[in-house]
Amino acid sequence: MHTLSSCDFEALNRVLDFLRLHPSEIHRDEFNGLRAFLTSLGATLPPSTYEPKTTAGPEANEEDTASEPDEELWKLEDVADDGIPAGSGDPSPEQEEKAMELKAAAADCAADGRLDEAVDLLAQALRLVPGKAMYWSQRASYLLECKRPGAALRDANRALSLNPENVRALRVRGTVNRHLGKWEDALKDLSEAQTVDYDEKADALLRLVQEKANARRQSRRRKEEEREAKRQEALRRQREMEMQREEEEERRQNQRQAPPSGGFPGGFPGGMPGGFPGGMSGGMEEIMKDPEILEAMRNPEIASKFSTLMQNPMAALGMMSDPQMGPLLQKVMSKVMGGGFPGAGMPGSGFPGGGMSGQGFASSPDATPGTTNSAPPKGPLHDPDELD
Incomplete structure (x- = not known):
């Protein structure tokens, strides 16, 4: 037969102390077995005020506040590898000249609204000069207009790996992050782009992102304050329970040490x-x-x-x-x-001898137990001549 140890009983008492202070916590998932046992005995449980913790799913966005009602958040599409390595060697003058021609043709196509052709022409140019950031950033802007944010973000990142201050790439990446709800990342890129090359048209987007980023920070700060308040409350409850246990232990110890009443x-x-x-x-x-x-x-x-x-x-x-x-x-x-106890030092008081001398009770070696030494002094206390 399994027996419970003293540690088991101490743990049980701690749980009971906790539930006495916070009865509604009985509805926590950890107490499912205890609730079932109490219910089987006919116990009435207190109403539940316990709120289980919920975790956000993978689709949860960084920001609780959504975009404007007429602008939905974007979802990145799957992007296939185009096989163009970034920054692979120095191109020859002929390659650079051919790439410039392709870049100009792509710009003409984009101006006519033929964005897919513009993207293809820039892909040809990038195979000639893969180490040029401006080609990557230009194709990123065309991909963004084609509603291909995943590919646009890839090209913008490649451009910024070659030139961290490429303004067009910063604006493309900032815009994509804005529509992904990553307000603080968007604010960083758009602010840096405006610092390098101010564009009045991009200022409205920057103000919107700034507002959303501030709301995000305030929301995070409130949540941190709530978590800290809950943590402090949990610490307070723990200290309170520890003090109660210490007081109870001290009370039990005092009861064990207290002498029994009514005599020796x-x-x-x-x-x-x-x-x-x-x-x-x-x-x-x-x-x-x-x-x-x-x-x-x-x-x-x-x-x-x-x-x-x-x-x-x-x-x-x-x-x-x-x-x-x-x-x-x-x-x-x-x-x-x-202490002047009644009968102390008097004959017949019950204990032999009325006083204590040395290690015994009698006042002199010749004293008889139960009596006092009443012999008169052997000599005068004073010289007779001193009395004159």
Whole structure:
């Protein structure tokens, strides 16, 4: 049969402490088994206010705010490899001249609205001069007009790898990112393009991107503040639970260490015959609060000897040489004598001898147990001549 360890019970108590402070957390998925068990016992569960965490799907956009109502976000198309390496060697003068002719022809086609022909002509030119950023950026702008943002983004990245300050490539990439909802990336590219070559027509797009990027940052800041607030609240709850556990442990420890009420530990009665008043009233009660005496009385052997002493107070004389009882009896009697306890130091008080001298109770070696040394002084206390 499987048994639970103390660690298991401690973990269970921590869970119960948590649920006492936050009852609605019982509806968390982690407590499915516990809820089923409680329900089977007929328990009534508190109403659920727990909201499970949700994760955004892969289609979730970087920005919560969408584009303007008449402008939908774009989806990048699949782009095939055109087989043109970027920056492969230096072209010959003839190759550069031929590439310039193809570039000019592509511009004429684009002006007539024949964008597909313009793209094909620039592809021929790029095979001659693949290391020229302006050819890549020009084809990127034509691809963007053809509604092929994936291919346009590829060419813009190639152009910027050759010349990071190519304005046309920056504007193409910034525009694509704007329609992908990547407002901060778009803001970076469009701002840099305007810094290098200001274009009034591009200023309106830049202002829109700036507004969306600011909204994105504010939204992210709010979410971070909410997460931090939740984290601080969780830490506060954890500290509160730890303090409650510490207080409970301290209370249990104090209960274990507290002496039992109604007399000595170990079954020693509240009163002692033969001089110790019943109920330990007055000074005796204070004596019995002494930590050393209380600790000693937890020893069953010492408690038994005190029980014998209760029945026969004269046994104290024999116990004075006991290594355990002797110091304890002397401490008790010294407190009794010094505290003005009723009957202390008087004949017939129950303990032999009214005072303590050295290691015994009698005041002189010739004293008889139970009596006091009342012999008169052997000589005058003063010189008779001093009395004149």
